[in-house]
Amino acid sequence: MNKLVKYSSFVVLLLVTKTVTATEPIQLFHDNQFERGFIVLKPVHNKKIKGGTISLDASQEKLVWELAQWGSRFDLSNVKAESVSASGIRFHDGAKTVYFEDLHQKYPSITFEVNARKEYQGHLRKSGEHWPHLLAEQQLNLQPKVTQLDELWFQIEYRLLKSEAFKQEGWTDNLHTAQFLAYLTIQNINKESTGFGDYLWFGIAMYDARYRFPKTHQALDKGTGKFIYSLGEKQFTDQSAHQGKWITIQQDILPLIKNGLKAAWKQGFVNSSHNINDYEVRAFNIGWEITGTYHVAMKFQKLSLEATLKK
Numbered sequence: 001m002n003k004l005v006k007y008s009s010f011v012v013l014l015l016v017t018k019t020v021t022a023t024e025p026i027q028l029f030h031d032n033q034f035e036r037g038f039i040v041l042k043p044v045h046n047k048k049i050k051g052g053t054i055s056l057d058a059s060q061e062k063l064v065w066e067l068a069q070w071g072s073r074f075d076l077s078n079v080k081a082e083s084v085s086a087s088g089i090r091f092h093d094g095a096k097t098v099y100f101e102d103l104h105q106k107y108p109s110i111t112f113e114v115n116a117r118k119e120y121q122g123h124l125r126k127s128g129e130h131w132p133h134l135l136a137e138q139q140l141n142l143q144p145k146v147t148q149l150d151e152l153w154f155q156i157e158y159r160l161l162k163s164e165a166f167k168q169e170g171w172t173d174n175l176h177t178a179q180f181l182a183y184l185t186i187q188n189i190n191k192e193s194t195g196f197g198d199y200l201w202f203g204i205a206m207y208d209a210r211y212r213f214p215k216t217h218q219a220l221d222k223g224t225g226k227f228i229y230s231l232g233e234k235q236f237t238d239q240s241a242h243q244g245k246w247i248t249i250q251q252d253i254l255p256l257i258k259n260g261l262k263a264a265w266k267q268g269f270v271n272s273s274h275n276i277n278d279y280e281v282r283a284f285n286i287g288w289e290i291t292g293t294y295h296v297a298m299k300f301q302k303l304s305l306e307a308t309l310k311k
Contacts (some may be wrong), residue, residue, distance in 0.1 A: 023308075023309055023311050024308075025153070025306040025307065025308050026141075026142060026144075026306065026307045026308075026309070027141065027304065027305070027306055028140045028141050028142055028144075028281070028305040028306070028307055029138070029140065029141060029284070029303065029304065029305050030064035030065075030138060030140075030141045031064050031065060032303050032304055032305075033107065033108050033301075033303070034056075034065060034100065034108070034110050034136070034303075035056060035103075035108065036055065036056060036061050036062075036063050036064065036065070037053060037054040037055040037056040037063060037065070038053065038054045038055075038063060038065045038066060038067035038098070038136065039053055039063045039065070039066045039067065040052050040053060040054060040066075040067045040069070040075075040076050040077045041066055041067060041068045041069065042069075042075065042077060043069040043070060043071065043072040043073070043074070043075055045070060045071065045130055046070075050066075051075065051076075051077025051078065052076075052077040052078045052079075054067065054076065054079075054081075054091050054098060056089065056100060056103070064138050065136050065137070065138050066136070066137050066138065067098070067134070067135070067136055067137075068133055068134075068135040068136075068137055068285070068287075069096065069132070069133060069134055069135075070130070070132075070133040070135075071119075071130035071131045071132045071133055072095065072096060072119060072132040072133070072134075073095070073118075073119055073121075073132075074093040074094045074095040074096055074118075074119070075093055076091060076093045076096055076098065079091050079092060079093050084099070085101075087101060087102055087103050087104050087105070088100060088101040088102075088103065089103070094118065095114065095115045095116075095118040095119050095132070096112075096113065096114050096115075096132070096134050097111070097112075097113035097114075097297070098110065098111070098112060098113075098134075099111040099113065101299075102301075107301050107302050108301065109299055109300065109301035110299070110300060110301070111161065111297055111298065111299040111300075112134050112136075112180075112287050112288055112297070112298055112300075113161075113162070113295075113296065113297035113298075114132060114134050114178075114288050114290055114294075114295070114296055114297075115295045116131075116132055116178070116290040116292065116293055116294050116295065116296075117166050117293045117294070117295055119132045119290070120293050122166075122293070124168060124170050124171060124175075124176060124292075124293065125175060125176060125291050125292065125293075126175075127175060131289060131290055131291040132288075132289075132290050133287065133288065133289050133290075134287045134288045135285045135286065135287035135288070135289075136285065136286050136287055137283065137284065137285035137286075138283065138284060138285075139282065139283050140281065140282060140283060140284060140305070142307070143189075143280045143281060143282050144280060144281060144307050144309060145189075145277060145279065145280050146186065146254075146257060146258065146261070146276055146277075146279045146280065146281065147276055147277045148309050148310060149254050149281075149307055149308070149309060149310070150254075150308045150309060150310045150311075151252045151254055151306075151307070151308040152252060152253050152254040152257065152281065152305070152306070152307050152308075153250065153251065153252050153253075153304070153305070153306045153307075153308075154182075154204065154249065154250075154251060154253045154304070154305055155248075155249065155250045155302060155303070155304040155305075155306075156182070156206075156248075156249050156286075156300055156301075156302060156303050156304070157246055157247070157248050157249075157300060157301050157302045158180075158206055158241065158246070158247055158249075158298060158299065158300040158301075159241075159244065159245065159246045159247065159298070159299045159300070160180075160207060160241045160242065160243075160244050160296075160297075160298055161244070161297040161298065161299055162295060162296055162297040163178065163207075163209055163242075163294060163295075163296045163297075164294065164295045164296075165209065165292065165293070165294050166293040166294070166295070167293070168293075171292070173210045175291060175292070176291055176292030176293070177208060177209045177210045177290075177291055177292050177294075178207070178208075178209040178288065178289075178290045178291070178292060178294040178296045179205065179207060179208050179209070179214070179288070179289050179290070180205075180206045180207035180241070180287065180288055180296075180298045181203055181204065181205050181206065181230070181286070181287070181289065182203065182204040182206065182284070182285070182286040183201050183202065183203045183204075183230075183284065183285050183286075184201075184202045184257070184281055184282075184283070184284050185199045185200070185201060185202070185281075185282045185283045185284075186199060186200050186202055186257055186260065186261065186279050186280070186281060186282070187199035187279060187280055187282045187283075188270060188272070188273055188278045188279055189278065189279070189280045189282075190273065190275075190277075190278040193272055193273045193275075193278055194272040194273075195270060195271070195272025195273045195278070198226075198270050198272060198273075199226055199270065199282065200226055200227040200228070200229060200260060200261070200264045200269060200270055201221060201224075201226055201227065201228045201229065201230070202229055202230075202253075202256070202257050202260050203217070203228060203229065203230030203231065204230070204231060204236065204249070204253075205217070205230050205231065205232050205233055206233055206241055206247075206249075206298075207233070207241040207242075207298065209292070209294060209296075211232075212240045212242055213232055213233045213234040213240055214232040214233050214234075215232050216230065216231050216232045216235070217230040217232075218230070218263055218267070220269070226269070227263075227264040227267065227269035227270065229259075229260035229263055229264065231256060235256070236249040236251055237249055241298075257281070258276070261276060261279065281307075284305070286300075286303070
């Protein structure tokens with residue numbers, strides 16, 4: 001069983017249902033271009049402790065993205081900005097880097113880089129040992145019910161800039177890799193249900209160092225005790241991130257989310273309610289989970305999650 005999402009980074013909060021009535025496409029992400037920056041969470045295992053901020057917005061608008069760095073030996077909480085160029089700002093803590101580019105363009109980009117060789121101090125991760133994450137996460141702008149949705153379009157452009165493996169004796173692909181992933185939580189929000197608050201992880205795997213195309217994964221996440229329904233890159237594109245070229249995903253993922261709920265029910269998860277009307281699309285994260293001594297960097301832009309509601 002793949003354990004790479006054992007410590008999937010965020011805990012689902014806010015079980016307050018919001019009423020959504022619009023019929024035009026609605027952007028579900030706050031600040032989907034990362035123009036304001038991040039609240040940085042401290043690298044404390046299984047605890048959500050706010051550290052400093054990485055702020056780009058001079059107007060001091062509310063920061064909505066959190067940056068999780070679970071399992072890291074380094075801390076981005078209090079690092080100072082480095083002006084790399086007129087249109088780029090870099091934040092670096094010795095092993096992890098967040099680099100904002102093209103700030104004056106219509107579509108700015110962001111790069112997440114992690115040097116896990118430094119994180120692991122040169123040794124190989126052992127079974128049960130934590131691993132470094134670099135994940136952007138947020139509660140969605142609106143949380144529509146699955147049954148309210150007519151379409152749910154996910155979009156991203158991404159490009160692998162670096163993936164260097166530093167292998168040594170004892171290396172196994174089961175324990176040692178690097179993955180770039182995105183997850184939505186699909187959650188039961190019916191307060192009358194015995195399963196109120198229960199949820200599953202719906203995943204989009206964009207890169208796995210072990211495979212040309214990341215594999216689909218359906219199993220229990222031992223870290224959260226929830227079901228993971230993660231679809232490999234080939235579900236969304238015929239291009240491999242290993243080529244180092246720009247890849248675009250633009251797809252209505254609503255049918256896939258419905259399939260994920262059915263798969264969860266079939267395997268005995270979120271089992272207190274098989275009523276699809278009880279479930280909402282709640283929260284999101286994206287970024288790196290690295291269990292091997294890899295130095296990796298992924299650049300991405302044009303992140304979007306647009307909901308079209310039924311009339």
